[in-house]
Amino acid sequence: MTRRSPRLVRTLTTTLAAGTLLASAACSDSGDTDGGARVTGARASQVAGERQTAGERQTPSPTATLGTDAARTALITEADIEDGWTQVKDTEAENWHDNLLIGKVDVNDFVSGKNQAADCRRLMDSLFDDDLLGRPSGASALRGFTQGDSRLLYQVASYDRTDPQDSLTWMSTLPDKCDRFTVTDGGDKRTVQVIETSLPGVGDAREGLRVTVQGDSGGQPATLTLDVAAVRVGDDAITVTAGGLDGDENDSTKQAVEQGTQRLEDVLAGKSPAASPTD
Template structure:
C-alpha cells in the first residue's frame, strides 16, 4: 500500500430560510397620514427560497454506516483509511494507445490520479467527509463533499465519456506495465445526475500476475455529491456500491432538507 496524501475532513449542515407574504391593510393616523408603508415594502420584497449548506456536522451525518451496505463490511478507523491504495493504480498512461494521443491519454491519467487522491470529481470547495469499510481483501471508500456550482456537473459529464475514451490502455510504473480497462456500469436512478464505472487493472504484484477491480460511482445532489469506490483483488463489489449509492443519496437529501436520516436502512427493491 502507498500512503495516500492527507486531506481535510470537512463537512455539512443545513440552513433553511423561507419568507412569508405579508399583507397590511392601509390605515391613517389621527392626522390622516398613511402608515401602510411597511406592508407595501413587505409585498414588494421577494421572499427567499429555501437553501441548505453542506457543513462538517451535516457531511458526517450523511455518511453511510456498515449497516447500509451488503455482506460483512466493517468500518475502518480514519487513520487506517489514510494509508489505503494499491500501487497498481499508480503509473504513467501510454499516449501511443490512443488515436488522439495526448488528449485521451490526459483524460485517462486524470482518472487514475483521481482514484489515487480520492478526488474523481475534483477537489471539494467546501465541507467533506470520508469513511472506509473493509471486507476480507476488499475495501469500500465513501465520500460526501460540497463543490463549486458547476464542478460536479462537469466532472460527471467527463466521467461518462471515459468508457469510450479510455476503453483500454497501458500504464507504466517503475518499468512495470499494466493493462487498464474501463467500462460503464448501471446505478440506481437517484440524485440529480450519476455515473458508474468499473476499472480493471491487470499487472504484477510481488512478481505474480495480479488483477485489481474497482467499481466507482458518483451521484450529484445539487452542488453536493457522493462518491463510492469499492473493490480489490477478489473481484467486483458492484452490489455493495449500488446499495451504498441508493441509501447514501437518501441520507444526503435528508440532511440537506433538515431531516435526521433513518437509523436503519430502508428496504432495497
C-alpha cells in the same frame, strides 16, 4: 470554504497483509482542516515520475448549505451496505492508495494521442488520490470499510463554488476514451480497462464506472477491480470507490449509492436520516 493547505507529496508504503493491493502514506498529511475539508496526497502520475458542456442541470430542491457536521451525518454505516463490511478508523481510510494505479499512460494506445491519454491519466490520478470529482470547495467527510482484500471508500462533499456536473460529464466520456490502455511503472506493464456500469436512478445526476487493472504486483499476477460511482444532489455529491483483488463489488456500490443519496437528501432537507435497512 476554500482549501488552505498545499498539496504535499507522500512516501508510500504497502499496507495490505497480502502485500499486493493498497499503500498508505508513511507520513500522513491528510486530515480535516477549515471545518472538515480533506487535504490529499500525491497523484499517481507524480509517483510514477510524470504530471499531466456540463449537461443540462435539474433544479434541486431547496436545501441548506452542507456543513461539516451535516456531511458526517450523511455518511453511510455498515448496515447500509450489509454483506460483512467492517468500518475502519477515518485516519486509516484517508491514507488508502492502490499501488496498481501508479504508472505512466502509454500515449501510443490512443488514436488522438495526447488528448485521450490526458483523460486516462486524470482518471488514474483521481482514483489514486480519491478526488474523482475534484477537490471539494466546501465541507467534506469520508468513511472507509473493509471486507477481506476489498475496500470501500465513501465520501460526501460540497462543491458550492465549483461544478460537480462538469466532472460527471467527464466521467461519462471515459468508457469511450479510455476503454483499454496501458500504464507502465518502471519495468512493469499493466493493462487498464474502463466500462460503464448502471446505478440506481437517484439524485440529480449520476455516473458509474468499472476500472480493471491487470498486471504484476510483488512479482505475482494481480487483477484490481474497482467499482466507481458518483451522484450529484444539487451542488453536493457522494462518491464511492469499492473493490480489490477479490473481484467486483457492484452490489455493495449500488447499496451505498442508494442509501447514501437518501441520507444526503434527508440531511439537506433538515431531516434525520432514515434508519439503516437492518437497524
